[in-house]
Amino acid sequence: MTLYDVVTLTVKIGSNAQVFESIKASGDQSGSKLLGCWYSDIGVLGQVLVLRGFESEAALVSERKRMLLEGNPFGCGECVTDVKIDSYSLFPFLPPIEPAVHGGIYEMRVYGTKLASLQHTIDAWEKALPERTQRSPLIGAMYSLEGAVPRFLNIWPYASVDERSRIRAEAVKDGIWPPKGGPAHLTTMESTICVPAPFSPLR
Template sequence: MRYEIATLTVRLGKAASAIAAIDAALKESGAKGRLLGCWTSEIGRLNQIFVLRGFADDVELRQERERMLASGNPFGCGEDVEALDFDSYAPFPFLPPVTPGKFGSVYEIRTYMLKHGGVPPTIAAWEAAVPARVALSPLVIAMYALDGPARFTHIWPFASLDHRAAVRADSVAKGIWPPKGGPQWLTGEMYSTIALPTAISPLA
């Protein structure tokens, strides 16, 4: 299983029309992969749309990437897209595939940069800690990047920002989170975006 996050930075006031275009474009006969999530940024860098898709394997992901790169109108909204970034990921192997559903009105997308060789020990630390952590609130996915610098991204749904704050405080107070041994593999460069699910998002 492979995942991709496409990040579209759109012109001011064009998010709604871009989302409608994305919906139509991903239903075209030539499109590959499965739409899993689509969010707009609420806190963090604004005017961004995040599209999470799942692919059966590297071949399918690469075919779809090449199709997108060859298009003069990616996602059907090229004229409104100021920047388009693609990130390819493999899931932490102990996690189940992403399952669409209604999990929260607020999603947090976090990316942590890793030191050299940090992927295996990070996966091991998370495998030990995630069962207790997801008892407090669900995890959509944790996945490591297959291109670019070493990093991993994790996506968490919450009922609200207050719920997020309460869960995070509770997990730290109980010693559940962060995963023991995990932080030592982080460079300290981290990014977080609070995003809201769009009407076309299977994850809502």
């Protein structure tokens, strides 16, 4: 799978458990695979994020239409006050995202880039990632297919917030991250620290 979406649900206060049960019960849809479910812990609070992979572009579009027309995302619409859906394509040199247990926290980082800078960014990441992922694994990096573009999402798991800070600081100090020339092409930066739901395939 190289096509993904992230469904961000803004949920009513105190409804996380109910929302999780509904998402778990929904499971995989036709042509899609549930890969991760998290709630925001640092950043914009009150959000539940769902990552899904798709077998094809047709499957992604079909599932998007179904969700919009039903108007009841994951069967928990009564708990939801806002929905945002973003579609992504995996950086071409990366392997498909697979379920795994990493523990702790996940960081969702979204960067905007200058026009005509996306390919440069992908190339820079391909060169820099082998050394960077010796410090901590990367779940995936993918560029947005819609909305405010160009921008890309990268997902990193860590054992804790303290471990994240230590690893990132060491990578910068050692000159292996960020990718050489990468920051000059960025326009915006956004980060959310998330905690996996108990049933999340990525957790």
